Amino acid sequence: MPLQENYILVGDSTNTAAPFAPGADSTFLAVINGDVTWFDLSTLLKSNDWAVGGNAAPASPIIGNLDSTGAIRDLDIKAGGRTHFYLDASSGASDVRRPLNLDGTNIELQLNGNPGTAGHVLVSQGPGLTPKYTDTLTLSSLTVTGESFFQDTASFSLLPKFPLQYGYMLVGDTNNMVSVMAPGLEGSVMQIQLGEPTWVTPDQSSYWSLSGNSGISAGAFLGTTDANDLRIATNGALRMTVSSATGDVTINSLGGTPALTPLAPDDGLVVADAAGTITKRDKSVILGLLGIASGRYVNNGAAPENTVVITMPPGFTLDPNASINITPEATTSVSITPFIIANSRTATTFSVSFPGGLNPGEAINWMVQNP
Numbered sequence: 001m002p003l004q005e006n007y008i009l010v011g012d013s014t015n016t017a018a019p020f021a022p023g024a025d026s027t028f029l030a031v032i033n034g035d036v037t038w039f040d041l042s043t044l045l046k047s048n049d050w051a052v053g054g055n056a057a058p059a060s061p062i063i064g065n066l067d068s069t070g071a072i073r074d075l076d077i078k079a080g081g082r083t084h085f086y087l088d089a090s091s092g093a094s095d096v097r098r099p100l101n102l103d104g105t106n107i108e109l110q111l112n113g114n115p116g117t118a119g120h121v122l123v124s125q126g127p128g129l130t131p132k133y134t135d136t137l138t139l140s141s142l143t144v145t146g147e148s149f150f151q152d153t154a155s156f157s158l159l160p161k162f163p164l165q166y167g168y169m170l171v172g173d174t175n176n177m178v179s180v181m182a183p184g185l186e187g188s189v190m191q192i193q194l195g196e197p198t199w200v201t202p203d204q205s206s207y208w209s210l211s212g213n214s215g216i217s218a219g220a221f222l223g224t225t226d227a228n229d230l231r232i233a234t235n236g237a238l239r240m241t242v243s244s245a246t247g248d249v250t251i252n253s254l255g256g257t258p259a260l261t262p263l264a265p266d267d268g269l270v271v272a273d274a275a276g277t278i279t280k281r282d283k284s285v286i287l288g289l290l291g292i293a294s295g296r297y298v299n300n301g302a303a304p305e306n307t308v309v310i311t312m313p314p315g316f317t318l319d320p321n322a323s324i325n326i327t328p329e330a331t332t333s334v335s336i337t338p339f340i341i342a343n344s345r346t347a348t349t350f351s352v353s354f355p356g357g358l359n360p361g362e363a364i365n366w367m368v369q370n371p
Contacts, residue, residue: 010036065089171197187211288316291370296363304357307341310366312348319370320345326352329363338364 003009003019010020023029023038030039050063064087065075073089086095108115111122116133123134164170165180173179184190184199191198191205202209208222223230223242230242241250268280287293293316299305312318322345326338338358344351352364 284313288313291319291322292367293318294365294367296365298363299358299360302360304354304359306354306357308352308354308358308364310350310352312368317347317370318345318350318368322368322370324350325367327365328358329365 006022007019008022009017012018020036024040026040027038028041030037032039050058065073067073068089075087075089076083077085077087082098084096084098086097087093088095102109111132112130114133116122117135120133120135122131124131167183169181169183170178171181181197185201188199188201189205189207191200191207193200202211203214205213224244227244229244231238232240239252241252242248243250263283268282269285270278271281271285272278293313295310295313297308297310299308324340326340328338338352338354341351341353350368352366358364
């Protein structure tokens, strides 16, 4: 029975043996849909199994272990003979057992589809919940150990919260460690003493206190240490200036036209002595500056006086050549003009003679003017 080389006989639809041509190289003979057919094994596998090099139009996107019971339900994905991903069917966990690298500058790590915002941090929301990105970092506890803590830096846009008693402060101690510093007494101020922050009462501080200072050293002063004047103001207006060049004191209220109001009995003059000390003096000191002294003498005795000693005001020195004027207020007993007794002058006194006597109750006015 003749038959072409490599052909085979296959029963056809009329139940008669018919020659069946050979297939292409590496094809297999199989019955598909009831017909004997030559087929490519790779085509068959691509539609039913995952193939090395990839599949075209796979029948299912699933790759894995579909067993729900039995001992082998996990899926172990390896490379280089080592497990990289392990899907644990019992716990439902997806274990990453090798370093996970997001390779690239634009590879996002999304949480529930959210890539987060620049600067946000990853925070756990607890068991059974997806972590989230947030700009608020809340730590339930934090323990830092090791010297690396002092070598690293951290920046906070908002300070973290940590316990600190009300009014207390944190200060570095002699061991370069944080130490809690208690608040000072009411009204105290902080200043550095021997390099250490210290609470002191205002009167013991290195600055002038509104309530006054104590223990002020002889070298302490209120003023400037450069070439600027010392200026004192009230209510925002300059009142007094001490010149840095000369030390002259200028009081603004003393400028302008002087007042014409007469001096009251208790008014006086401000005078500076040779040492620069300013004191209030009686208005009579003006006459003393001009070498003038005056006064009134009354005979308060019971008998007429023929000689009266006149004493100069305190601090006034009578010049031997001074001019002395005497004006009697006597009306009956002064019959001869009183006169200065010769050689009676001293630095502080002179004597007047009344030839007719100065009766009780009568007076004279006198005035001395040094040359």
